[in-house]
Amino acid sequence: MGRVWNFSAGPAALPQAVLEQAQRELLDWNGSGASVMEQSHRGKRFIAMAERAEADLRELLDVPDDYAVLFLQGGATQHFAQIPMNLAAPGDSADYVVSGHWSEKAANEAMPYLRVNVAASSKADGYLHLPRRGAWRLDPAAAYVHYTPNETIHGVEFHDVPEVGDVPLVADMSSNILSGPLDVRRFGLIYAGAQKNIGPSGLVLMIVRRDLLERAGRPMARIFRYAEHAAAGSMLNTPNTWGWYLAGLTFGWLKAHGGLAAMGERNRAKAALLYAAIDGSDGYYRNPVDAASRSRMNVPFTLHDAALDAAFLVESEAAGLLALKGHKALGGMRASLYNAVPLEAVQALVGFMRDFARRHG
Numbered sequence: 001m002g003r004v005w006n007f008s009a010g011p012a013a014l015p016q017a018v019l020e021q022a023q024r025e026l027l028d029w030n031g032s033g034a035s036v037m038e039q040s041h042r043g044k045r046f047i048a049m050a051e052r053a054e055a056d057l058r059e060l061l062d063v064p065d066d067y068a069v070l071f072l073q074g075g076a077t078q079h080f081a082q083i084p085m086n087l088a089a090p091g092d093s094a095d096y097v098v099s100g101h102w103s104e105k106a107a108n109e110a111m112p113y114l115r116v117n118v119a120a121s122s123k124a125d126g127y128l129h130l131p132r133r134g135a136w137r138l139d140p141a142a143a144y145v146h147y148t149p150n151e152t153i154h155g156v157e158f159h160d161v162p163e164v165g166d167v168p169l170v171a172d173m174s175s176n177i178l179s180g181p182l183d184v185r186r187f188g189l190i191y192a193g194a195q196k197n198i199g200p201s202g203l204v205l206m207i208v209r210r211d212l213l214e215r216a217g218r219p220m221a222r223i224f225r226y227a228e229h230a231a232a233g234s235m236l237n238t239p240n241t242w243g244w245y246l247a248g249l250t251f252g253w254l255k256a257h258g259g260l261a262a263m264g265e266r267n268r269a270k271a272a273l274l275y276a277a278i279d280g281s282d283g284y285y286r287n288p289v290d291a292a293s294r295s296r297m298n299v300p301f302t303l304h305d306a307a308l309d310a311a312f313l314v315e316s317e318a319a320g321l322l323a324l325k326g327h328k329a330l331g332g333m334r335a336s337l338y339n340a341v342p343l344e345a346v347q348a349l350v351g352f353m354r355d356f357a358r359r360h361g
């Protein structure tokens with residue numbers, strides 16, 4: 001079997017050109033006679049590559065100098081716990097906006113370290129819309145406000161950055177980072193697991209305002225302290241060298257394809273095509289999310305009769321459409337449309353959905 005259209009929620013599709021470059025360079029990277037995975041992170045070649053990756057990311061997102069860029073490990077989940085350790089002192093509280101599975105989990109993981117104030121939640125409504133803005137109970141004395149701009153499972157996304165006053169805004173952008181233009185200055189800290197829009201799992205990208213690194217946080221080992229990672233250029237210990245390298249290739253690919261403005265346009269067009277097919281199917285397919293809260297990255301949908309789910313999955317896979325099975329929490333289907341998923345993939349999916357509906361009535 002050749003390459004298929006891959007709608008996986010993560011680890012997810014990577015740009016084919018990135019994979020081909022990695023393949024070309026696998027055995028002999030950069031004239032070194034060895035793979036990038038086989039060399040010291042302190043070597044000249046690796047340091048130059050790492051610096052270029054950071055510079056490209058800074059260019060793509062226009063990251064100001066008063067923000068550090070970190071290449072960390074542990075998955076986004078580890079940072080659910082590590083962020084409160086670093087940004088809050090014992091006795092502090094932080095505001096959490098709960099808009100789906102992942103923001104709820106972030107709040108739960110923070111609880112051992114501070115008082116979590118759930119400032120807003122749409123859980124009672126099944127996370128079918130974003131928490132209504134007028135009803136947020138933000139605390140001006142909070143150590144930070146945490147939210148999840150895109151909920152990978154529930155398929156809800158913020159289409160603007162919430163106004164939270166002077167309290168630093170912390171965002172888990174695991175599933176929508178680099179999917180369009182972003183004003184980094186609005187944030188205190190942005191973090192993202194790499195395995196959707198950046199590269200392989202095992203790498204976490206963090207962009208953090210430097211003054212927040214000076215917060216005392218709580219007593220902890222050096223390895224947990226972001227300020228130490230920043231001071232060591234993310235080489236406090238051996239970084240995920242392979243992940244860093246692939247992230248760098250992806251940043252280069254994004255630059256070569258028009259940067260984040262072009263990516264934002266592409267992603268808007270892809271999502272519009274799929275939602276139009278769902279909404280125009282006379283109820284054969286259904287996405288229950290409030291239209292203004294719908295995600296451009298993750299589109300959960302159900303068939304009008306769940307008894308058809310198994311046939312849909314078997315036939316879609318046979319048609320070269322991979323990983324459409326929905327998350328077990330919601331059932332049904334989910335199509336993830338990250339940067340590396342081209343418009344042609346969505347066209348193929350929409351064509352298949354129409355054909356399936358015709359054949360199965």
Ligand code: PMP
Nearest residue numbers: 075076077102152172174175193
């Ligand atoms: N946050 C979001 C928004 C996610 O989608 C995911 C994973 N799908 C996570 C956090 C957890 O990431 P990890 O498995 O890298 O810890």
